[in-house]
Amino acid sequence: MPQRNDPASTHRLLLDAIDSPVDLRRLPEHRLPELAAELRSFLIECVSKTGGHLAAGLGVVELTIALHYVFNTPHDRLVWDVGHQAYPHKILTGRRDRMHTLRQKGGISGFPRRSESEYDTFGVGHSSTSISAALGMALAAKQKGERRQIIAVIGDGALGAGMAFEALNHAGSMDIDLVVILNDNKMSISPPVGAISNYLARLLSGKFYTSMREGSKQALAGMPQLRHLVGRWEEHVKGMLMPSTLFEELGFNYIGPIDGHDLDGLIRTLRNIRDMPGQRFLHVVTKKGRGFKPAEGEPVTYHGVTPFDKHTGQLIKTATGPTYTQIFGGWLCDTAESDPRLVAITPAMCEGSGLTAFAKRFPERYFDVGIAEQHAVTLAAGLACEGLKPVVAIYSSFFQRAYDQLVHDVALQNLDVTFAVDRAGLVGPDGATHAGSFDLSFCRPIPNLVIMAPADENECRRMLKTAYEYPGPAIVRYPRGTGPGAPIDPQAPALPIGQGEIRRQGSRIAILAFGPMLQPALEVAEVLDATVANMRFVKPLDAALIWDLADRHEFLVTIEENAIAGGAGSAVAELLAAQGIVKRCLHLGLPDRYIEHAEHHEQLADVGLDIRGIISSIQEVFTGQNNPSDA
Numbered sequence: 364m365p366q367r368n369d370p371a372s373t374h375r376l377l378l379d380a381i382d383s384p385v386d387l388r389r390l391p392e393h394r395l396p397e398l399a400a401e402l403r404s405f406l407i408e409c410v411s412k413t414g415g416h417l418a419a420g421l422g423v424v425e426l427t428i429a430l431h432y433v434f435n436t437p438h439d440r441l442v443w444d445v446g447h448q449a450y451p452h453k454i455l456t457g458r459r460d461r462m463h464t465l466r467q468k469g470g471i472s473g474f475p476r477r478s479e480s481e482y483d484t485f486g487v488g489h490s491s492t493s494i495s496a497a498l499g500m501a502l503a504a505k506q507k508g509e510r511r512q513i514i515a516v517i518g519d520g521a522l523g524a525g526m527a528f529e530a531l532n533h534a535g536s537m538d539i540d541l542v543v544i545l546n547d548n549k550m551s552i553s554p555p556v557g558a559i560s561n562y563l564a565r566l567l568s569g570k571f572y573t574s575m576r577e578g579s580k581q582a583l584a585g586m587p588q589l590r591h592l593v594g595r596w597e598e599h600v601k602g603m604l605m606p607s608t609l610f611e612e613l614g615f616n617y618i619g620p621i622d623g624h625d626l627d628g629l630i631r632t633l634r635n636i637r638d639m640p641g642q643r644f645l646h647v648v649t650k651k652g653r654g655f656k657p658a659e660g661e662p663v664t665y666h667g668v669t670p671f672d673k674h675t676g677q678l679i680k681t682a683t684g685p686t687y688t689q690i691f692g693g694w695l696c697d698t699a700e701s702d703p704r705l706v707a708i709t710p711a712m713c714e715g716s717g718l719t720a721f722a723k724r725f726p727e728r729y730f731d732v733g734i735a736e737q738h739a740v741t742l743a744a745g746l747a748c749e750g751l752k753p754v755v756a757i758y759s760s761f762f763q764r765a766y767d768q769l770v771h772d773v774a775l776q777n778l779d780v781t782f783a784v785d786r787a788g789l790v791g792p793d794g795a796t797h798a799g800s801f802d803l804s805f806c807r808p809i810p811n812l813v814i815m816a817p818a819d820e821n822e823c824r825r826m827l828k829t830a831y832e833y834p835g836p837a838i839v840r841y842p843r844g845t846g847p848g849a850p851i852d853p854q855a856p857a858l859p860i861g862q863g864e865i866r867r868q869g870s871r872i873a874i875l876a877f878g879p880m881l882q883p884a885l886e887v888a889e890v891l892d893a894t895v896a897n898m899r900f901v902k903p904l905d906a907a908l909i910w911d912l913a914d915r916h917e918f919l920v921t922i923e924e925n926a927i928a929g930g931a932g933s934a935v936a937e938l939l940a941a942q943g944i945v946k947r948c949l950h951l952g953l954p955d956r957y958i959e960h961a962e963h964h965e966q967l968a969d970v971g972l973d974i975r976g977i978i979s980s981i982q983e984v985f986t987g988q989n990n991p992s993d994a
């Protein structure tokens with residue numbers, strides 16, 4: 364029972380008594396709106412302190428309550444898509460009292476995780492996987508003769524991804540029991556794009572449907588006791604008179620659209636759906652940010668937030684220098700000014716990738732393709748075939764979705780595409796699903812690619828210029844957040860391809876730093892009196908520099924914020940081996956495991972990429988054999 368002495372808990376009499384959906388299902392239905400109010404207020408309270416994803420979760424408070432109320436979770440499987448909207452789900456499934464640890468080291472994840480709760484039926488974070496996973500669970504239940512409901516909850520943005528339609532296409536062709544719930548809040552992170560979004564809008568605002576709805580409301584206005592009939596009558600009439608929807612054509616029984624904030628209607632509809640066989644598609648209409656005016660008014664801003672004032676919504680910003688993302692955005696606009704061939708593409712990450720200004724200034728040269736990374740890359744290939752110069756802005760972890768397009772459509776044809784790969788390396792609170800841990804490893808083997816990693820802000824801009832001017836596919840990968848604060852010279856020239864530089868002369872040990880690892884490498888070098896090279900290029904490597912360093916030092920250490928396996932250090936090892944050069948090398952980077960959510964600096968310490976970790980790794984490996992620090 365709630366502690367009476369906690370003043371906040373007096374506003375959470377119902378919520379504090381819910382430690383699982385079993386407790387929720389004991390509540391009388393008429394108390395659920397009260398619970399929704401408590402849950403919404405608690406969600407705002409929590410995220411105002413921790414930061415995280417807010418607007419999406421506010422939009423599904425009622426839907427989450429109704430789902431756990433009607434379905435026998437966790438026996439019935441609830442699969443969230445992306446999962447950024449699943450904080451209400453986490454609060455109702457036993458994690459209310461851990462919400463203050465959200466996305467922190469040792470705390471609960473910002474996304475559903477199987478290892479975190481039996482109610483988290485599928486690990487998510489990347490979009491549009493829920494229907495595929497749910498279909499897999501449904502097929503398994505059928506195969507095992509188990510009776511259970513499987514429900515995927517997917518947003519209108521996520522529904523626009525190819526993978527979602529692959530799953531609908533497959534599911535619709537089978538004899539299977541599956542529920543797909545479309546949470547249609549008419550928003551992705553940005554306003555939605557694409558024909559699917561337009562189609563959904565037509566479904567909601569169809570003239571016929573709207574007029575009938577208004578007509579029925581007026582007809583029943585004088586008979587409040589019959590008001591509930593409106594919903595039922597609408598369903599009936601609509602089913603008879605409306606043309607079948609795309610989803611029915613795909614084999615689903617389409618129900619809706621219904622109001623996703625009307626608990627009574629949701630519960631009634633979900634109960635009906637629960638008892639129906641086959642593939643069911645429920646179209647639910649919600650408002651992103653519902654119940655918190657700042658988020659309702661600015662769902663883009665309140666999609667992902669820093670801590671904020673829960674009364675005013677004022678976001679608490681830690682003033683810092685320009686982020687790498689902002690440097691990219693500035694470079695992009697400046698280049699577009701002088702080169703009309705430049706076009707920019709984002710797979711639904713306009714704000715996060717720094718394209719807001721570009722989109723405003725060059726709308727006809729800006730393409731937000733929705734959550735469609737595969738399409739984004741091959742669209743760029745097509746644009747390049749016709750002499751335009753596409754720049755694809757893409758997060759490293761989302762870039763993983765477009766691997767064959769990178770190989771088969773861009774690199775094999777040696778097309779002039781520039782990839783601005785943001786969020787490369789560890790990303791902090793978003794955790795393992797969003798870490799850009801592998802892009803060096805999966806890009807490096809591809810012939811024709813040039814791959815650069817800037818050590819600071821100025822180098823980032825120079826590398827973007829270098830990549831853009833390079834007449835083939837080129838990648839610049841840079842981390843989330845800010846750099847070391849290097850002054851930016853917009854006039855600085857492009858870099859000579861494949862050329863690194865010595866930043867410090869030391870003795871016996873040479874540290875080959877890639878990207879932002881240059882800063883810690885320089886600090887370590889002061890302790891160990893090491894030489895430091897800023898390698899700049901992962902492909903092609905500066906072979907002459909590496910041979911020279913190998914020739915003049917006893918030990919080589921490579922450092923990168925990418926998986927050690929197949930990363931930049933591997934490239935150096937391969938180069939030395941190819942020349943038959945035997946050298947004592949140590950490769951530092953991300954280990955062969957997933958790095959949990961935490962602050963970025965905590966993650967670096969966890970993997971030994973902080974100053975202390977680098978020094979101890981070097982000393983540990985070389986100790987006992989002329990410890991380099993004795994030099």
Ligand SMILES: Cc1ncc(C[n+]2csc(CCOP(=O)(O)OP(=O)(O)O)c2C)c(N)n1
Nearest residue numbers: 419488489490518519520521550551552711
């Ligand atoms: C593969 C992939 N690309 C991009 C993203 C970034 N992302 C997270 S949520 C989101 C928008 C999702 O829109 P929708 O499904 O409508 O959910 P809503 O936020 O509206 O609830 C995007 C693009 C992602 N998580 N995964």
Ligand SMILES: CC(=O)[C@@H](O)[C@H](O)COP(=O)(O)O
Nearest residue numbers: 445447488667715786793843
């Ligand atoms: C849920 C999702 O995938 C995005 O909201 C992502 O969390 C954005 O990451 P950044 O905060 O690094 O832009």
Ligand SMILES: [Mg+2]
Nearest residue numbers: 518519520550
């Ligand atoms: Mg949406």
